[in-house]
Amino acid sequence: MKTKERLKTLSFLAPALIIYFIIIVFPTFYSVILSFFDWNGISEKKFIGIKNYVNLFTNDAVFRIALKNNIIWIVLTVCITVVLALLLALVLNNRFKGRIVYRSIFYFPYMLSWIIVGIIWKWMYNPNFGMINTFLDALGLDSLKGAYLSNPKIALYCVFIAALWQGLGQPMLYFLAGLQTMSSDVLEAARIDGAGKFNLFIRVIVPMLKETFVIVLATQIIASMKVYDIVYVMTDSGPANATQTLATYMYNQTFSYNSLGAGSAVATVMMAIMMVIIVPYVIYSTKED
Numbered sequence: 001m002k003t004k005e006r007l008k009t010l011s012f013l014a015p016a017l018i019i020y021f022i023i024i025v026f027p028t029f030y031s032v033i034l035s036f037f038d039w040n041g042i043s044e045k046k047f048i049g050i051k052n053y054v055n056l057f058t059n060d061a062v063f064r065i066a067l068k069n070n071i072i073w074i075v076l077t078v079c080i081t082v083v084l085a086l087l088l089a090l091v092l093n094n095r096f097k098g099r100i101v102y103r104s105i106f107y108f109p110y111m112l113s114w115i116i117v118g119i120i121w122k123w124m125y126n127p128n129f130g131m132i133n134t135f136l137d138a139l140g141l142d143s144l145k146g147a148y149l150s151n152p153k154i155a156l157y158c159v160f161i162a163a164l165w166q167g168l169g170q171p172m173l174y175f176l177a178g179l180q181t182m183s184s185d186v187l188e189a190a191r192i193d194g195a196g197k198f199n200l201f202i203r204v205i206v207p208m209l210k211e212t213f214v215i216v217l218a219t220q221i222i223a224s225m226k227v228y229d230i231v232y233v234m235t236d237s238g239p240a241n242a243t244q245t246l247a248t249y250m251y252n253q254t255f256s257y258n259s260l261g262a263g264s265a266v267a268t269v270m271m272a273i274m275m276v277i278i279v280p281y282v283i284y285s286t287k288e289d
Contacts, residue, residue: 028271031264031267031268032264032268034260034261034264035052035053035261035264035265035267035268036048036049036050036052036261037260037261038051038052038259038261039259039260039261040258040259040260041258041260042258045261048261052261052262052264052265053265053269055262056262056265056266056269062241062244062249063246063249063266065241065242065244066241066244066245066246066248066249066266067246067269069156069243069244069245070224070225070227070245070246070273072156073156073160073224073227073245074221074224074225074277076157076160077220077221077223077224078217078220078221080164081164081167081168081171081220082171082216082217082220084164084168085168085170085171085172085174085175085216086171086172086175088106088168088172088175089172089173089175089176089178089179090175090179090201090205092106092172092176093176093179093180103176106168106169106172107169107170107172107173108169109165109166109167109168109169110166110167110168110169110170111169112166113229114166114229114230114233115229115230115233117162117163117165117166117230118162118229118230118232118233118234119233120162121159121161121162121165121230121234122149122233122234125148125149125158125234127145127146127147127148127150132148133145133146149234149235149239150239151239152239152240152242153242155235155238155239155242155243156242156243158234159230159231159234159235159243162230162234163227163230166230167220167223170219171216171219171220174212174215174216174219175209175212175216177212178208178209178211178212179205179209182205182208186204186208187200187204187205190203190204210285211285211286213285214281214282214285214286217281218278218281218282221274221277221278222274222278225246225247225270225273225274226247226270227245227247228245228247228248228251231243231244231245231247231248232248232251237249237252246266246269246270247270249266250263250266250267250270251263253266
């Protein structure tokens, strides 16, 4: 009977497992294998060992810029996006008139595609008739006007602001769901024991959101490593590679320079970084106290 039940269970899981293997597992392993070859996608593959990786870390200045930008993006995401999402969730978890409308307003940008968001913000940053420069001009702040996306020093941060506007809704919703599952009795007991708002937040609410933090940080870090669409639309990795990321560089190596081996090496590095960051964090965070 148990054997029949197991076979029945496997028969239901088999289609999903086959699709997962074809779409995720096989391409991942094939990409790793391809990273050890020199191949332009047409001629015969040439095995070169770890030469692609050595070249990335020793001779490729653009790769180092892309890696640095991804690290900056992760730090900004954890320090700004996650914190703002938590604060918004705390505010919108209170009972007040119109809170459903405000939740919808903050979540709505997340429903838009990265391409649409990129186009909207690219027009907003337009140095001639963009909304930002027009607004600064109306306030008499002409000294702050500029071609923001053409400035290598701030272009990456300007793109991040657009991504922040679009991506804030998802972690906010996760935190809001976590807050709404909390027992009101526990919070009330803490208040009766004399816990102020700050202590209540630090010692009660944050520990009770432990599982939510795991989901939020894991998804946000993975998204930060894969950021591509909005960068491509707004700056196309420019100016002078100032907004180059690992995902955009992987695309350029693979499709613009026809270097599938180098592009696969970049993809493998991306995957390795995500695993090094995410796996230990999830294991530590989900460990029972």
